[in-house]
Amino acid sequence: MAELDPSAATTSSIFSQKNLRPPDDTVFFSIFPDFALHSSTSSAATTSELQALHLQILQTLAPYTSNYIWQHEPFNLSLSPTAPPHLSGKLRFGDNLEDEWFVVFLLYEISRNFPNLSIRVWDSDGEFLLIEAAFHLPWWLNPDTAMNRVFIRRGRLHIIPNSIFHDTPSLQGALRLLIDDAEEKTKAPEPVQLQLENRLKEYPLRAEKNVQRVRVRVPVPVAQVLKHEPCLISLAVEGFYDRDIDTMKFAAKMERFLRNGSGEELVPVAVRMSRAMYAQLVQQAFQAPKCYPPLPPRSDVAAYLEAELGLKIACGLEMIYQLRKMQGMEGKGSTWEAFKKSLEKSGYFEELLPGSNEYKRLMQNAEEYYRNSSLQARTSEMLNAPVRRIDEILALPHSVDDFKNLELPPSDDDSWLYGGEDELNAALQERQKEMEDYNSKHKKKQNSKEEQADSENLNDYDLKNISKSMQAFVKKMSSYQGAEVPESSLKDVDFDVDRFMEDIDSLARQKDSEDSGSEFDIEGPNSDMEFDESDDESDAEDNEVGGDPFMQSYAHVLNEELKGTSLSKSFARPDEQPLKKDEGTSAGAEGTEEELAPVDVDFNLVKNLLDSFSSQQGNAGPASNLLGLLGIHLPQDANSKGK
16 A cells, blocks of 8 residues: 655645635734835845834834733734745734734824735635725625725725636736825725724724723732733633533643642732633633632622632633643644644545554654644744643742732723623614615615606607507407407407408397297308498498588587587696687587597506506506506606605
8 A cells, every 4th residue: 555645734735725714803914015025135145124013013002012912812923935025924812802903003004104014814704995985886796706806005995896806816927016006096985994993093092092900809829920921811812712521631630730739829819811711711610620829719709709719710820831831742732733634634544444553653654744844843833832831931930929019900891791782782783783884875866866767767758659569559450368468569350351241240149049039040150140241331432522411410419419528638738728619510509619629549558557556656566567468667656656
């Protein structure tokens, strides 16, 4: 069986973003100086300049970071040799989101003090700065198009526009554009700038406000460590909050921080921690190990709470100390786990069962390679750093007397821990108002566009189409199955008059036969009822000349009957003027006798349809349904919108 080389899993393959998803609680940042893009600059000179820049940045940030308590690890930068050469860093903020935004504040400060830098910052959610200003972004910007487009430069946010790079820009191409046109083409819209400025304007005062000062009672070794390295409180909280069954075994013995066992005296000290750390300690119940000194009686509430909080800090510090020491001695840690997973993924263990002899042999080879690699050396140094520092501090002479008769400030008020609902509701209401404002503006723009489009459609719309379409519908020959809607193109409708009359004659004869009870046969279509084309033509000519005398007489009598009714008022007329009969048209009639005006059928049809359509108020109804079937879509009027 061929044996795979564990060195095949290189550092780059282990930590590439494709193979190892970044932690959900980690923020990443990169700082690109302009001089690193110059091809004429030698590698050695670039490295020297980066080192000098690194020191200058740390000195600039020292006033902000010297007293800040980080949740897990401090802000730091390192030289990155990948092209283009730059400074990079990452910081795990855990449950303390304030750490992430404090990092953003620091990066903005760096960009203000060093104008020839371009800075990127992101986390597992991607470009989280854009998420903060989501309601003010350009329409084309989304997580798929934001790669290599978002930078901080000279205290402002810059977005590479898609008008310059339609596809994802290269990193160097984007940086060169920032250098050449930083103030002209890439500056983010002002609402985006204001949104981020409002988020960061409270810093650095907000960072100080996030610190909780509390009095606790701890064993003397713990007090000695916190006295010299107050920042190690973050490790103590991490050890306590992330404890498991294995690390609880360390707390059960307390080998490092209880020199005299349960006889160790508890001394009061003041510690500083973030509010997130304080909440993580207070909100968890914890039973003191048997070897731990007894706590004050519960009747002394203040002393008991101080000792209980100190118990959690001391046990957390013991657990994290022993865990890091064990990992350092074994040369293993989180990077070892990533290295091991990369070996498994590459097929190094050949699907062998864990515990088998061959699996153990391959594992020993992998561990030996890991211990001898530079990767292991860096990891071991990082893991052992707090262990060595704690050992150095505890090696210094110290006693109980060093912590007696000290004037300690009282603990800060922690009402925020129990009254945070109002603050949360205020934040949610602010977000809700922001979303409502965005929706309102978006709706106004949409309505404005629709009104403009409707106005243009109404101006271009010919109402004659309604009349023509309705006439085509009425004249359309349909079957017994129901009415057939003609096509919207209003093609000529074929109407077979002869066939129609034959069917009418057949039905009439059948009805007469049923009524009389006779049994004679009904004549077929070739009966005497069949029209003669010559007769039709002569009748048409008579109508054109003067019309049938009977029909004229009938119309006159009907007109006389209707004069005394309100029928004429039920029809609308375009001019609303009654017609007058010519003088002498009827014997014995008055010369100016008023007569019913002819009705404009098309005008009344269109008017009634429009009135019915308007009464629907934008909803579905008979008028809109009928016109829709005819292929006619009327624009909504202004009164029906928004109902």
